[in-house]
Amino acid sequence: MEKVGKSRRRFIEAVAFLIASVSLLWKFFVPRISEKKPLLRVAKADIPAAGALVFRKSRVAIVKKGDEIYALSLVCTHLGCTVNVTTRELICPCHGSIFGRRGEVSRGPADRPLERLQVEEQGEFIVVLS
Amino acid sequence: MFKEFLEHVFPRLILEKNLRIRYTFCLGGLAFTAFMLLVASGVLLLFYYQPCPEKAFESILFLESSVPGGRFVRSLHRLSSHVLLVFIFLHTLRVILTGAYRKPRELNWVIGFLILCACVFGAYTGYLLPMDQLAFWGTHTGIELINTAPFGEMIGRFLVPDEVGRPVSLLRFYTLHIAVIPLTIAILCFLHFYRIRQDKGVLPYL
Numbered sequence: 001m002e003k004v005g006k007s008r009r010r011f012i013e014a015v016a017f018l019i020a021s022v023s024l025l026w027k028f029f030v031p032r033i034s035e036k037k038p039l040l041r042v043a044k045a046d047i048p049a050a051g052a053l054v055f056r057k058s059r060v061a062i063v064k065k066g067d068e069i070y071a072l073s074l075v076c077t078h079l080g081c082t083v084n085v086t087t088r089e090l091i092c093p094c095h096g097s098i099f100g101r102r103g104e105v106s107r108g109p110a111d112r113p114l115e116r117l118q119v120e121e122q123g124e125f126i127v128v129l130s
Numbered sequence: 131m132f133k134e135f136l137e138h139v140f141p142r143l144i145l146e147k148n149l150r151i152r153y154t155f156c157l158g159g160l161a162f163t164a165f166m167l168l169v170a171s172g173v174l175l176l177f178y179y180q181p182c183p184e185k186a187f188e189s190i191l192f193l194e195s196s197v198p199g200g201r202f203v204r205s206l207h208r209l210s211s212h213v214l215l216v217f218i219f220l221h222t223l224r225v226i227l228t229g230a231y232r233k234p235r236e237l238n239w240v241i242g243f244l245i246l247c248a249c250v251f252g253a254y255t256g257y258l259l260p261m262d263q264l265a266f267w268g269t270h271t272g273i274e275l276i277n278t279a280p281f282g283e284m285i286g287r288f289l290v291p292d293e294v295g296r297p298v299s300l301l302r303f304y305t306l307h308i309a310v311i312p313l314t315i316a317i318l319c320f321l322h323f324y325r326i327r328q329d330k331g332v333l334p335y336l
Contacts, residue, residue, distance in 0.1 A: 027198040028174060031196045
């Protein structure tokens with residue numbers, strides 16, 4: 001009787017272990033393939049020559065510097081507040097991190113530059129992908 | 131012969147006093163456990179790693195950002211590689227300090243030393259695979275170091291036929307790292323365990 005109980009317990013343990021490890025492995029083998037969705041569509045002419053176009057709701061700034069156009073995510077890399085865009089730099093209101101216009105950190109506590117979003121040119125328009 | 135080999139690797143009986151933790155501190159066993167962890171996590175990493183210079187770093191970023199548990203598996207692989215080397219060196223130290231390399235165990239000492247070398251070489255070849263700056267320059271330094279050794283230029287030309295971080299050398303490091311070296315270590319390990327039993331127990335001198 002005791003022997004039967006023990007082997008049943010071991011069997012249940014083995015099955016539980018098997019299910020747990022297979023489901024963990026299954027998660028590992030199914031990566032999140034992120035499909036890039038268009039976030040914004042802006043006419044090129046709308047972007048000021050030496051300035052930035054700020055979209056506070058989608059938390060993106062489209063910056064033009066010379067011929068280069070890039071999109072900075074306005075999510076602070078410290079704790080995720082939305083940074084304010086001033087004429088010279090980007091300042092986080094929460095803890096005072098300051099970023100340069102290219103997104104680089106010029107004062108902490110943030111330690112990584114602002115993320116750059118992928119930009120696609122479609123004729124006269126600029127599409128920001130998220 | 132094969133049956134005899136298995137019976138030595140998995141013996142039916144062992145001496146209880148040989149299992150006392152103070153006897154060997156189980157350092158070899160811990161090192162082998164780290165090796166098994168390396169194999170398991172390494173096989174999982176194989177599913178996502180791409181061994182060509184343009185894709186390698188990208189595939190690791192993908193693994194870390196988009197695969198659930200990807201960062202954990204990679205960290206596990208890295209950490210257990212460190213742990214393996216630490217345990218192997220401690221094990222070697224223990225063998226030296228207790229005189230377990232002496233007769234009749236000289237052959238096992240040599241096998242153990244080969245395992246140590248293979249593990250260091252495995253760690254070195256794995257270093258290049260992420261293809262980040264640290265990997266690239268670390269491998270560069272290593273190759274320069276090998277070049278100064280006797281026959282070093284030959285070894286260097288075998289390891290790096292083109293240049294560090296170019297397709298052929300990366301592929302070569304990859305093949306060594308995932309197939310040749312682990313297989314060598316595994317075979318040597320089982321020989322090592324076989325010899326322990328052939329030499330009747332763990333330590334004669336304590």
